[in-house]
Amino acid sequence: MSNRWEEIRPQVEAERLSLVKFLEGLREDEWAVRSLCTDWTVHEVLAHLTLSTRTGVKDWLKGLAQARFDFDRMESQQGRERAAQYSPAELIEQYRETAGSTRRSPLSGAMDPLVDVLVHGQDIARPLGREREIPLKLLPGALDHLWNSPFYGVKKRFRGTRMIATDVQWTAGDGPAEVRGPATELLLAATGRPSGLDNLQGEGVELVRATL
Incomplete structure (x- = not known):
């Protein structure tokens, strides 16, 4: 595991847990709001976030093949499918459980988990008219x-x-x-x-x- 990842892992965990606290304050109707990622609702963005620490190489390659090797299509499909499978409350708990996980999506770099939580946190907050400040x-x-x-x-x-x-x-x-x-x-x-x-x-x- 790279030294760079060890340096930023505490920051990733802190931002994930901060996002968990933010998500726990959402109203039921806000989960269906379209996010800045226009393919996804707020619920589906959270579903996507839970996948990065749960997807191994085999599942990743299978999903890519099913999406005809279109990475964006794969990500979009998997986010929607997982949101259909789990409620917001279940996904929040999953995200909390793996906040400190060392697992990353295949081919991702050490900084990608941090970028992921920072950007998707804004994808969720802004369409709701809520503020989420990035350090x-x-x-x-x-x-x-x-x-x-x-x-x-x-x-x-x-x-x-x-x-x-x-x-x-x-x-x-x-x-x-x-x-x-x-x-x-x-x-x-x-x-x-x-x-x-x-x-x-x-x-x-x-x-x-x-x-x-």
């Missing part, structure tokens, strides 16, 4: 990971721009068009959430919006 100290590392990982396609999406966080020390890109604002909004935009762009400024915002 600022976690954002530079998460943004660095997104920028450098080919999986997320951030360099392609933000081509020709320079990303500048205004509340933490973080920048990326060398393009002439700036995209600047709070690091949480950059995190959402970097992971393909158009709503993140609504709170960003600079001539690069519309360039990025055209790619989403």
